[in-house]
Amino acid sequence: MADEVVLLDLWSSMFGMRVRVALAEKGVEYEYKEQDLRNKGPLLLEMNPIHKKIPVLIHNGKPICESLIIVQYIDEVWHHKAPLLPSDPYQRAQARFWADYVDKKVYPPGRKIWATKGDEQEEAKKEFIEILKVLEGELGEKPYFGGESFGFVDISFVTFSCWFHVYETFGNFSIEKECPKLMAWVKRCQERESVSKSLPDEKKLLEFVYYLMKIFGIE
Amino acid sequence: MEDELVLLDFWTSPFGRRVRIALAEKGIKYEATEEELFEQKSPLLLQMNPVHKKIPVLIHNGKPVCESLNIVQYIDEVWNHKSPLLPSDPYQRSQARFWADYVDNKLFMALRKTMRWKDGEEQEAGKKELIESLKVLEGELGDELYFNGESFGFVDLALVPLASWFYSLETCTGFGIEGECPKILSWTKRCMEKESVAKSLPDPRKIYDYLLERKKKYGF
Numbered sequence: 001m002a003d004e005v006v007l008l009d010l011w012s013s014m015f016g017m018r019v020r021v022a023l024a025e026k027g028v029e030y031e032y033k034e035q036d037l038r039n040k041g042p043l044l045l046e047m048n049p050i051h052k053k054i055p056v057l058i059h060n061g062k063p064i065c066e067s068l069i070i071v072q073y074i075d076e077v078w079h080h081k082a083p084l085l086p087s088d089p090y091q092r093a094q095a096r097f098w099a100d101y102v103d104k105k106v107y108p109p110g111r112k113i114w115a116t117k118g119d120e121q122e123e124a125k126k127e128f129i130e131i132l133k134v135l136e137g138e139l140g141e142k143p144y145f146g147g148e149s150f151g152f153v154d155i156s157f158v159t160f161s162c163w164f165h166v167y168e169t170f171g172n173f174s175i176e177k178e179c180p181k182l183m184a185w186v187k188r189c190q191e192r193e194s195v196s197k198s199l200p201d202e203k204k205l206l207e208f209v210y211y212l213m214k215i216f217g218i219e
Numbered sequence: 220m221e222d223e224l225v226l227l228d229f230w231t232s233p234f235g236r237r238v239r240i241a242l243a244e245k246g247i248k249y250e251a252t253e254e255e256l257f258e259q260k261s262p263l264l265l266q267m268n269p270v271h272k273k274i275p276v277l278i279h280n281g282k283p284v285c286e287s288l289n290i291v292q293y294i295d296e297v298w299n300h301k302s303p304l305l306p307s308d309p310y311q312r313s314q315a316r317f318w319a320d321y322v323d324n325k326l327f328m329a330l331r332k333t334m335r336w337k338d339g340e341e342q343e344a345g346k347k348e349l350i351e352s353l354k355v356l357e358g359e360l361g362d363e364l365y366f367n368g369e370s371f372g373f374v375d376l377a378l379v380p381l382a383s384w385f386y387s388l389e390t391c392t393g394f395g396i397e398g399e400c401p402k403i404l405s406w407t408k409r410c411m412e413k414e415s416v417a418k419s420l421p422d423p424r425k426i427y428d429y430l431l432e433r434k435k436k437y438g439f
Contacts, residue, residue, distance in 0.1 A: 050321065050355065064313045066320055076309040089296040093284045100286055101270065134270065 005030035006058040008044050010037060012208055014107070015067040016055040017159035017198050022071045024194035025150070026078040068099050071155060084152045098138060098145060099156035105131045106160055114170040114209050115218060125171045129178050136182045143188060150192060154185075158195055161186045165202035166209050224249035227264050227276040229256050231429055233327065233380030234287035235275040236419055240376050241291045243415035245298040249277075257437075288319050291376060304373045318359060318366060319377040325352040330384065333392050334430070346392050353400045360406060371413060375406075379416055382407045386423035387430055 007023070007030050009016035023030055035044055035054050047056045047063035056063050057070045059077070064070045075084040086092050109131065112124030135157065139145055145153035164175050164186075176183045189195045212218075226242070228235035228251050242249055254264050254274050267276045267283035276283050277290045279297070284290045295304040306312050329352055332345025356378065360366055366374035385407075388394040396404045410416045 059310075062310060064310070064317070066317055069313050069316045069320065072316070073309055073313040076312065089293055090279070090282060090284070092296065093289055093293040096289045096292070097285055100289065 003028070004058075004060050006033060007031070008033050008035050008047065008056040008058070009054050010035055011200055012205060013054060014159040014163060017162075017200075018067045018155050019055045019057060019070050019074070020198035021155050021159065021194050022074045022084060024198055025082045025084065025155075026074060027081060028074070028078055068103060068156060071152065075152070083149075084146075084155065086146065086151070095146065095152045098135075098153040102135070102153070102156045102160075106157070110160065110163060110167055113167045114213075121171065125173060128167065128171075129173070132175065132179045132182055136179045139181060139185055144185070150189065154189060158186065158189045159199060161189070162199040162202045162205055166206050169206060170209075222247075223278075223280050225278040226251045227254050227261075227267060227274050227278070228252065229254050229274050230421055231426055232274060233330075233383070236380035236383070236421070237287045237376055238275045238277060238290050238294070239419040240379070240415050241294045241304060243419050244302040244304065244371075244376075245294060246301065247294070247298060288323065288373075288377060291373065295373075304367075304376060306367070306372070315367065315373045318356075318374040321352070322356070322374065322377045326356070326378070326381070330381065330388075333388065333394070342392060346394055349388075349394065350399050353396075353403050357400050357402045360402060364409060365406070371410060371416075375410055379407065379410045380420060382411065383420050383423045383426050387427045390427060391430070 005023070005028055007016070007019055009019070009032060011034060020032075033043070035041065037054070040052055044054065044056065045052060047058055048054075048065045051065060053065070055067055055070060056065050057073070058064075059073075064073050071084060085095055106128075109124040109128040113121060113128060116124065142148075144150050145157070167173075168175055190199075224242070224247060226235070226238055226249050228238070230253060239251075252261075252263070254261055256274070260272055264274065264276065265272060267278055268274075268285045271285060273285070275287055275290060276285050277293070278284075279293075284293045291304060305315055326349065329345050329348035332341050333349055335341045335345065356366075363369075365371050366378070385396045385404075389396070396407075411420075
């Protein structure tokens with residue numbers, strides 16, 4: 001019996017993109033359903049009544065919520081191909097730790113870089129760069145966070161890379177200058193079809209942010 | 220070769236308690252340290268958790284694992300021959316992770332807010348959120364014995380350390396678990412019948428005394 005896989009998502013969400021990348025890595029076919037978060041549809045509200053957020057993966061009618069939980073689920077169900085988490089428990093614990101770090105730390109200052117000004121923006125920029133440097137340190141000389149192969153931590157973080165252009169434009173800084181090794185890793189990931197096909201164009205994201213600022217009345 | 224396990228902890232932390240319960244469930248021997256959280260942090264803690272500098276940290280044969288739910292999953296995977304904490308089915312497992320994440324991000328966040336004595340408004344908001352999230356959890360528990368179904372598991376373990384805070388919550392904020400969420404209270408009592416839980420949780424009165432001491436010393 002064929003699997004029925006549906007993804008409730010928002011094209012610009014770096015969290016939704018993680019799921020797209022994971023599904024692409026596993027070669028899983030799915031139906032993509034774009035959600036309107038200002039006018040949430042009945043399917044989203046039914047499938048994620050607790051948080052009412054995207055992404056939601058619906059597998060044969062059953063919902064899974066929270067992007068990193070979804071990616072782990074995908075890895076466990078479609079385990080015959082492209083393992084995303086290491087098989088060793090200690091390595092797995094390290095992968096979860098770093099994905100959790102990305103989850104907690106990267107988004108808030110990133111958002112403040114474009115959504116705020118003045119001192120608040122400067123603080124956010126400093127914090128953001130610090131966090132990127134910590135991640136760069138963790139990457140070290142490895143081709144991927146997962147070591148020789150692309151994996152869980154790479155997926156959790158690479159989806160922010162399409163937003164770098166937005167952060168750099170508003171924050172007036174260069175991520176390449178601050179973290180050259182990290183940018184090399186981004187380019188390496190973008191060579192993977194699962195990544196290049198799942199992430200939107202960075203210029204489109206910048207346009208989208210200008211549009212958001214207009215509708216939210218941010219200067 | 221014998222395993223060497225050290226838990227860097229602080230006795231009031233509900234997150235440290237999760238790890239203790241998991242270790243007790245698996246019958247694993249370990250050494251626990253009492254870390255200094257508000258004064259100078261120990262060199263061992265800073266070395267083992269340089270990123271967050273927080274407890275709990277489980278050091279297994281010299282290698283650190285951080286973040287309580289991450290540690291519990293690690294324990295479950297390494298000592299997989301006994302007392303499984305997570306379900307074996309991937310879908311059930313994703314649900315367990317979802318609810319443990321809910322406990323972390325909604326419930327314990329709300330608990331922190333209720334402990335902000337200085338800010339009455341924030342404390343009230345925290346209390347409301349705490350009640351709301353407990354009611355959601357009550358709905359999720361339904362008529363099951365445990366969140367994990369027939370047996371104690373990951374979500375039960377994630378939530379049960381809250382039990383040590385019931386007395387403080389009632390005395391300090393007037394929040395009575397019996398009145399607000401009776402199902403959660405009966406679930407707590409059921410969990411406390413387990414030796415691994417009863418042995419691992421601190422005395423609620425001691426938590427209260429500690430909070431009063433902190434209030435006197437630091438004003439919150």
